[in-house]
Amino acid sequence: MPGVGAGGRERVLSGMQPSADSLHLGNYIGALTNWTRTQEKYDAYFFIPDMHGITVAHDPAVLRERTRRTAAQYIAGGIDVERSTLFVQSHVPEHAQLSWIMTCLTGMGEASRMTQFKDKTQKSGSDAAGVGLFAYPMLMAADILLYQPHGVPVGDDQKQHVELARNLAQRFNHRFGETFRVPEPFIPENGARIYDLQNPTAKMSKSAESPNGLVNLLDTDRQIAKKIRSAVTDDGTEIRFDREHKPGVSNLLSIYSAISGRSIEQLVAEFEGRMYGHLKVELADAVVAALGPVRDRALELLDDPAELDALLACGAAKARQTAHPVVTAAYEKIGFLPPAQV
Numbered sequence: 001m002p003g004v005g006a007g008g009r010e011r012v013l014s015g016m017q018p019s020a021d022s023l024h025l026g027n028y029i030g031a032l033t034n035w036t037r038t039q040e041k042y043d044a045y046f047f048i049p050d051m052h053g054i055t056v057a058h059d060p061a062v063l064r065e066r067t068r069r070t071a072a073q074y075i076a077g078g079i080d081v082e083r084s085t086l087f088v089q090s091h092v093p094e095h096a097q098l099s100w101i102m103t104c105l106t107g108m109g110e111a112s113r114m115t116q117f118k119d120k121t122q123k124s125g126s127d128a129a130g131v132g133l134f135a136y137p138m139l140m141a142a143d144i145l146l147y148q149p150h151g152v153p154v155g156d157d158q159k160q161h162v163e164l165a166r167n168l169a170q171r172f173n174h175r176f177g178e179t180f181r182v183p184e185p186f187i188p189e190n191g192a193r194i195y196d197l198q199n200p201t202a203k204m205s206k207s208a209e210s211p212n213g214l215v216n217l218l219d220t221d222r223q224i225a226k227k228i229r230s231a232v233t234d235d236g237t238e239i240r241f242d243r244e245h246k247p248g249v250s251n252l253l254s255i256y257s258a259i260s261g262r263s264i265e266q267l268v269a270e271f272e273g274r275m276y277g278h279l280k281v282e283l284a285d286a287v288v289a290a291l292g293p294v295r296d297r298a299l300e301l302l303d304d305p306a307e308l309d310a311l312l313a314c315g316a317a318k319a320r321q322t323a324h325p326v327v328t329a330a331y332e333k334i335g336f337l338p339p340a341q342v
Helices: 025-041 050-054 060-076 094-105 108-112 115-120 131-145 156-176 221-229 247-260 264-270 276-302 305-334
Strands: 011-015 043-048 085-088 151-153 184-186
Touching: 011 025, 011 131, 025 043, 025 060, 025 151, 025 247, 025 276, 043 060, 043 305, 050 060, 050 131, 060 085, 060 276, 060 305, 085 305, 094 131, 094 156, 094 305, 108 131, 115 156, 131 156, 156 184, 156 305, 221 276, 247 264, 247 276, 276 305
Parallel strands: 011 043, 011 151, 043 085, 151 184
Antiparallel strands: none
């Protein structure tokens, strides 16, 4: 049955671009911790979408290094390569093969409505962008549909891309016959959005205006603690959750809740009558305790790139076992002549 893995478990797929030297606290809380829980219940596929990394100007050596660093942080953050399938996108050529079919099925108006292309070309204009940047949602649709997943764990800002994948799956199935499973977006209810420590109305992002607003997984303990203790707070002294009127404190409470597993209500009660400084100090300690082992394990993996590459090669081989039959079926349905056996 499509989308069902070993043991009858439903399949899910997700990934994060290797666009920085380190993942950040928002990635850890919003994605990695959810992924580690996901692999307990599902047949999980996690990948590093390096092909998306060439849609903008890049340094080849940096992309290669960041791909390894991202993979190391996936594993250090809890992805079990024995339980989940972890691979690099460019190691599985079926992604590019299916992407062309998805591109041919997508209307120009449909592609033009994708908000991320508009966001990324706002400053430089669309004329300065490559065709790959415009077309990458179709590659993303191929990424998803190759593995016939039941669900795709994504942040709410990526939901539009899952909707496109759903539309293209339905369109292909209608025109050429039932082939692709129509996937569902899995959007975590808690911890899905962590905000910048210096601008708590903006999502924590690799493109942060100030490096002090971004806690990286590979930061030292001292750097992590300093950034949290320097976080912007709000007028007054009361520690309560109010996203509109107290965005700084609310962000710190959200991070603390996600890291500690305690509810925001419990934390508010615990800090009643105390000052912002108390919250920052205790939160800094909690984040250092959570991220320190992840950083240390990631650096250990990066010290042996050959072993890391071997793990990724095994993951790619496993991914191809799933992806290749899907591309073969799509090629047959769309009318491509199969190669003769020599």
